Amino acid sequence: xxxxxxxxxxxxxxxxxxxxDERVFVMGEDVxxxxxxxxxxxxxxxxxxxxxxxxxxxxESAIIGAAVGAAxxxxxxxxxxxxxxxxxxxxxxxxxxxxxxxxxQGLAVxxxxxxxxxxxxxxxxxxxQNPEAWFMHAPGLKVLAPSTxxxxxxxxIAAIRDPNPVCFFEHKHLYRRIKGEVPAGAYETPMTARVAxxxxxxxxxxxxxxxxxxxxATEDLDGASIEVLDLRSLVPLDTAxxxxxxxxxxxxxxxxxxxxTCAAGAQVAAFIAQHAFEHLDGPVMRxxxxxxxxxxSPPLERALLPQxxxxxxxxxxxxxx
Amino acid sequence: MxxxxxxxxxxxxxxxxxxxxxxxxxxLLVAWHKQVGDWVLADETICEISTDKIDxxxxxxxxxxVVELLVEQEQTVPxxxxxxxxxxxxxxxxxxxxxxxxVISRVTPSGPPPAPQRPSxxxxxxxxxxxxxxxxxxxxxxxxxxxxxxxxxxxxxxxRADGPAPGESAAPPAxxxxxxxxxxxxxxxxxxxxxxxxxxxxxRSLHTAAHCTSIMEVDMSAVEAARAGRGLxxxxxxxxxxxDALQAHPELNxxxxxxxxxxxxxxxxxxxxxxxxxxxxxPVIANAQELSVQGLAxxxxxxxxxxxxxxxxxxxVSGGTFTITNPGSFGTLASTPIINQPQVAILDLEAVxxxxxxxxxxxxxxxxxxPMTNLCLSWDHRALDGALAAQFxxxxxMRLQDWRSA
Numbered sequence: 001x002x003x004x005x006x007x008x009x010x011x012x013x014x015x016x017x018x019x020x021d022e023r024v025f026v027m028g029e030d031v032x033x034x035x036x037x038x039x040x041x042x043x044x045x046x047x048x049x050x051x052x053x054x055x056x057x058x059x060e061s062a063i064i065g066a067a068v069g070a071a072x073x074x075x076x077x078x079x080x081x082x083x084x085x086x087x088x089x090x091x092x093x094x095x096x097x098x099x100x101x102x103x104x105q106g107l108a109v110x111x112x113x114x115x116x117x118x119x120x121x122x123x124x125x126x127x128x129q130n131p132e133a134w135f136m137h138a139p140g141l142k143v144l145a146p147s148t149x150x151x152x153x154x155x156x157i158a159a160i161r162d163p164n165p166v167c168f169f170e171h172k173h174l175y176r177r178i179k180g181e182v183p184a185g186a187y188e189t190p191m192t193a194r195v196a197x198x199x200x201x202x203x204x205x206x207x208x209x210x211x212x213x214x215x216x217a218t219e220d221l222d223g224a225s226i227e228v229l230d231l232r233s234l235v236p237l238d239t240a241x242x243x244x245x246x247x248x249x250x251x252x253x254x255x256x257x258x259x260x261t262c263a264a265g266a267q268v269a270a271f272i273a274q275h276a277f278e279h280l281d282g283p284v285m286r287x288x289x290x291x292x293x294x295x296x297s298p299p300l301e302r303a304l305l306p307q308x309x310x311x312x313x314x315x316x317x318x319x320x321x
Numbered sequence: 322m323x324x325x326x327x328x329x330x331x332x333x334x335x336x337x338x339x340x341x342x343x344x345x346x347x348x349l350l351v352a353w354h355k356q357v358g359d360w361v362l363a364d365e366t367i368c369e370i371s372t373d374k375i376d377x378x379x380x381x382x383x384x385x386x387v388v389e390l391l392v393e394q395e396q397t398v399p400x401x402x403x404x405x406x407x408x409x410x411x412x413x414x415x416x417x418x419x420x421x422x423x424v425i426s427r428v429t430p431s432g433p434p435p436a437p438q439r440p441s442x443x444x445x446x447x448x449x450x451x452x453x454x455x456x457x458x459x460x461x462x463x464x465x466x467x468x469x470x471x472x473x474x475x476x477x478x479x480x481r482a483d484g485p486a487p488g489e490s491a492a493p494p495a496x497x498x499x500x501x502x503x504x505x506x507x508x509x510x511x512x513x514x515x516x517x518x519x520x521x522x523x524x525r526s527l528h529t530a531a532h533c534t535s536i537m538e539v540d541m542s543a544v545e546a547a548r549a550g551r552g553l554x555x556x557x558x559x560x561x562x563x564x565d566a567l568q569a570h571p572e573l574n575x576x577x578x579x580x581x582x583x584x585x586x587x588x589x590x591x592x593x594x595x596x597x598x599x600x601x602x603x604p605v606i607a608n609a610q611e612l613s614v615q616g617l618a619x620x621x622x623x624x625x626x627x628x629x630x631x632x633x634x635x636x637x638v639s640g641g642t643f644t645i646t647n648p649g650s651f652g653t654l655a656s657t658p659i660i661n662q663p664q665v666a667i668l669d670l671e672a673v674x675x676x677x678x679x680x681x682x683x684x685x686x687x688x689x690x691x692p693m694t695n696l697c698l699s700w701d702h703r704a705l706d707g708a709l710a711a712q713f714x715x716x717x718x719m720r721l722q723d724w725r726s727a
Contacts (some may be wrong), residue, residue: 207609247508248508251469279442281441282441282468321462
């Protein structure tokens, strides 16, 4: 199997789906001639033409709004938000129009919104956020957040084929840092969790870039057997996988790169408290970013985002509990 | 106005009517924002006041607990009057959480709480399931707390000391479930000792006996009528009728072991008692033929209570010659029970359900509503044949349908 970066895998997934399904088209800021801010759509204008690779004005509301209309009449739009942070301008179209269309009108909205998210590269407060939970809270939307190249390609294809609006969070910090073997051709990755590393003493539940931070933090914690569960999909949330891990490990650390309050991990922790209480051998611990904007300054940013040492420390404390 | 008792060492700060311009001599207290006992932060509004010139809010001069309000709402007092008193330390009650201010931390909350000397849910559950006294388990967690691994290690040691169950090799350790859970595999648990014993008995019986099940429908009107007046369960009546039928057909009050069939003069009647999830036990009423319905009912009740309390003696669960099981109390209509070896038959009592049945009497056929049940008899075709099983059921049915208090 060829080894691709996370970014190349997303690009390949999109390209393959455009090749095999004429209804798939791309809209976004600078996605055409420029090939996208991160070059995900590089070369696509040349291959698919300007009717299927459309540069748009700097108006996320217009991008998503137009895409909802296209999706309702049977096309499969893939919108690129240049940065996930900018989706706030298109919030109403996504949350109130796309998310509620099926409930109100019985119409499918096979829309994919690609959201380059996450920090770790001194992007500052408008280019580093992890707004997954905004959309988890909005009924009618699916929310995906892959951590590996293979899953990024498979989940993007699954998102495009899904009849529901899907928010696809691709972590910018993984774009060129993460490489992996990626199957050729079009395939769908299930919207379920993945055991990134099996273990028995404690489970760290994470998604996106934090999966890698968690793996590194728990690689060798005084010989403890530590499981890392990669959620991959936040909506739907794979509660069976969570229960399974908690039942085996009995100690849980939930990690978010997002601001901690009401983050995806808060939902996971609440679910565990209610449904896996009888399996717990200690408090459900959370590691997350404090409720402040992400700083530009590299040392300040490091102080905010969960680091390997933070996760390791919490795991050690909980193991000793 | 109201006040709180305060410790003598408390530091009290007065809230006074402020001077709001040289010409103002007094002010009206419009409304209190805090009551006695409330926490107030420095500069937080404690009350609203009004003078002839302006309305304004009075900020608290210090953080603390409001211990006394000295002025009523709508009361006018001179500038400089004490309005309220705030205790800034050494006050009764918990500190106000706001006092600590927001804490920015990536860890929420910062570190696990101090370990209570209380077992966690998983530890308690394992201990209850396995009957472990947690006081005997050495805790290796924080402050000697018993962790999951401690109770599991204790259990492993105990099982090693006990040795494997008779006729059983020790259960292999449960395989580590590591596959991705989206296959939805449930978590395995080794069978309890009781379940293993039940499993071994049941499989052995199925392998040993030639099981057949015959089912007969019975009108329970007479039993229901007799039962209603005496507060007894249907089971006691069926037990009594079964004993009568066994005396009429002694071939079923028998045991078959190693090719030897033994008929028993005494009816030692086994009654299956469910212990819930844990399993099932069959206490035996020895010489049951000597007991009346009332006596049987009392004996069944007493054995069931003692079975559930785990207080049965070994001789009370052995020597049975015939067994009755009663799953019908949960609403089943037909079952094929497994014979309790080395006995040759087992009777299963099913739910009593009102049905429309055809009744024939002097007036001819008519449809009536009757409490009906099915008696399901599993019998060993090695020891007897179907005709005999049917005759036994017919006798039993007749006894129940024509019930007259003995």
